[in-house]
Amino acid sequence: MASDHNGEGYLSALRTETRTDLPDAQDATNALRERLRLRLTVRNVVPGQQAATTGVSAEPPAPVVWNSVLDSLSTGLQQPDGAGDVPARQLDTPSPVATPVSSPHPLNPQPFSPQPFAPQPFAPQPFAPQPLGGYQQLPNPQLLPVPSGYPAGGQIFVPDEVNDDPSAYGGFQRPPNDVDQRDSSLYISRPTTVVTPQIAGMAAPYLAQPPRSASPQRIVASRVVNTPSLSPSTRRPNRHPVRSFLSLLVVLSLLGGAAFTGWYFLIKNKVAWSAELAPMATFVEKAAHADFVDNVVVTTLAVPEYEVKLGIDVLSRSYIDPDGGFATMRAMGLVSGTPSPSEVGHILAATITAYYSPSAQAILRIEGSTPVFQVAMLRALTVALADQTSAWSSNLATATDAQRVGVRASVDTVGVAVVTAKMREDPQLLSLWSVEAQSRTSALGLADDRRATYLIAALGSYSYGATTSPAPTADRPLAGISLPPSDAPLFDPTRSPRRPAPATASSSSVKPGTTSVKPDSTSTTSGPRTLGMQFWYLVMLSSLGSSDARTAALLWNGDSVTTTTVNGQACVSANIATGSSADQVALSGYLLRWAQSRPASSGVTVTDQAANAISVASCEPTEPTTQVMSVVDDATLLYAAASREQRFGEELIRLGLPQTQGAWTCVVRAFRQGVLPNYEQGSTDPAQADVMLNVLALCRNS
DSSP states (O other): OOOHHHHHHHHHHHHHOOOSSOOOHHHHHHHHHHHHHHHHHHHTTOTTOOSOOTTOOOOOOOHHHHHHHHHHHGGGOOOOTTSSSSOOOOTTSOOOOOOOOOOOBTTBOSOOOOOOOOOOOOOOOOOOOOOTTOOOOOOOOEEOOOOTTSOSSOEEEEETTSBOSOOTTTSSBOOTTOOOOOOHHHHEEOOOEEOOOEETTEEOOOSSOOOOOOOOEEEEEOTTTOOOOOOGGGOOOOOOHHHHHHHHHHHHHHHHHHHHHHIIIIIGGGOOOOTTTHHHHHHHHHHHTOOOOSOOEEEEOOHHHHHHHHHHHHHTTSOOOTTSOOHHHHHTTSOSSOOOHHHHHHHHTTTOOEEEETTTTEEEEOSOOSHHHHHHHHHHHHHHHHHHHHOGGGGTTTSOHHHHHHHHHHHHHHHHHHHHHHHHHSHHHHHHHHHHHHHHHHTTTOOTTEEEGGGHHHHHHHHTOOOOSSOOOTTOGGGGOOOOSSSHHHHOTTSOTTSOOOOOOOGGGSOOTTOOOOOOTTOEEEEEEOOOHHHHHHHHHHHHHHHHHHHHHTTOOOEEEEEEEETTEEEEEEEEEOSSHHHHHHHHHHHHHHHHTSOGGGOOEEEEETTTEEEEEEEOOSSOOOOOEEEHHHHTHHHHHHHHHHHHHHHHHHTTOOOOHHHHHHHHHHHHTTSSTTOOTTOOOHHHHHHHHHHHHHHTTO
16 A cells, blocks of 8 residues: 555646556555545544534544445446456445444433444446546536535534434434434535546546435534624624623722822822831821821920920910910910910920921920820821811911810810820820829929919810810711811800801990000000900909809800000900800809909909990009919819710710700700719719719700
8 A cells, every 4th residue: 555645646646637647546546545544534534624513522433434434435446357456346236334433422421322324325437448648637626515695614414304403412402213323524514625536537436425315404504613693784782781880880990999009109108207106107097097198297306495496386375466475365364474485385395295386387396205205296196197187277377266276176186085095005004104294293393283374275275175066986086177166166065066156246345444545656456356265264263263264154155355555554355245144144243253353453344235245354463463373183174074074965875865956955054063973984883874864864855
């Protein structure tokens, strides 16, 4: 038998040119058989099938199949008797045809039993011998017809008895006898070119099947080879609202991720802290539920320089005049002479070792790492964070004195909350701080229980802070920072922060009583100013005590104050508004008690006016006076009492008190009347619980 290469080349020569010599029929037969074997081996007996379909094994057929197919080729050749070594075959003897070998289907693992195939008689083509040495032109290649209406890919020829409905047997239903007699080579084909060479007048064998009787066939598009696609004109529009919504979510997520990445890498990473301050800054961000957006300058100063700057900052919060003087405070007896910033800073630096300066937009500090220094730095960092978040310092220049007090008190409330959270996390910090603060205060040489009256505002705000009602939630402590109409809503929880202070008559129309100041060319005037509730509390504190001074201050409902300086002597004319005639009478009585404590040269007068107003006139005394001092523990009652009332009302809200202004006012007034004088927040005392339930029942429908 000739090699594969020789057989292929020999047949190629037969197709492309004519030969002058007559080829041996046996050689042609052998070459064609080798070519058939090669093609069947490469294409797996399925011409046109590019890849094995699902569930059909690509195993090569058994050798007996090759022999049967190859033997059938010899029936197409006839030789005269005695020509060559091969005897002539009987033309009426059919050649055996191989039964297709089928592997088990994945969904039906039972082996397939082949059935015997009944061969059909073969119709030989006539043999026309040609003279030796003659030429014969081979016929042109013929193409198998391609059914119209389908792409020019493979087709599936389906017999009539085969059902088109899909089934578990590869997409077509088995015949009724449940025996798969289909051969893939009979049903799947590709448009191929079949060349029928003529060898010396006789037809060479080719790959067509012999004629046989078969049922009519139908041609359908192959589901394996081709999948007809819809034309662009027949495609349905892509309308999927859910898919569009999901796409929108993806886009928004990408934009949010980009924004977060930009914030994290371009903004957050700008903030850099030293190794000492980084843990404290991180804790402040966690407790305040906010992040620093920019670096905060932290400057360490020498102790003398720091005390001067701290004194200036505190005095600026203590009703200093617009021109930087202290005429108003001197006329009302709050200071004698001009306070020294260094003395003020020396007193407060015992506990305030770091503070945030809104004018410098920086934190100033003195060197130290003890608990007092740690607590002061936590407060300073919190105030700086609040300024970056709410820009509270930007409103100080245009705000009234009462509004500035309210803003600073609300900012200090956040600082107190952060320090309280730190002490809750580290229980030893509170005791260590208390011992150290007491020791540092005693080292100043001052009495433990006495401070200058004008410093009470800074000390009370620093220690307690104040907030409007209802207070901001624990997860949003910075939400309570705002510019209130006055400081009254922060010191009186019964007042709404949205209700502005009523307008009062100008103090220029107030008759100062027995004291008459005659302006001359040397007089200066400032005002009118709204000084607020805390100012009048400080005025009456030293003479009335903290309790009565607070009761009198809570009657305040607005003021208008004008300060005049004549020949170096400061005088104040004020008009104070009250809420009712009863409040007018009560506040007038408290002010008369204060007037009796003033020096005679002050010429203090208190006069009732129309519309429930009270006029007050006072001048700086001419005789020497000493600095007014107050008791430290009681001096901050204006802050401490408001904080207790706030906590009492919030606990009743958790018990079911409606969050209405009427119910809230009822609860606060009941607490002021002494229904629970020894109230402790979070106490489990049954007696305290019974009192609170009674107050709840009383004020629920108010």
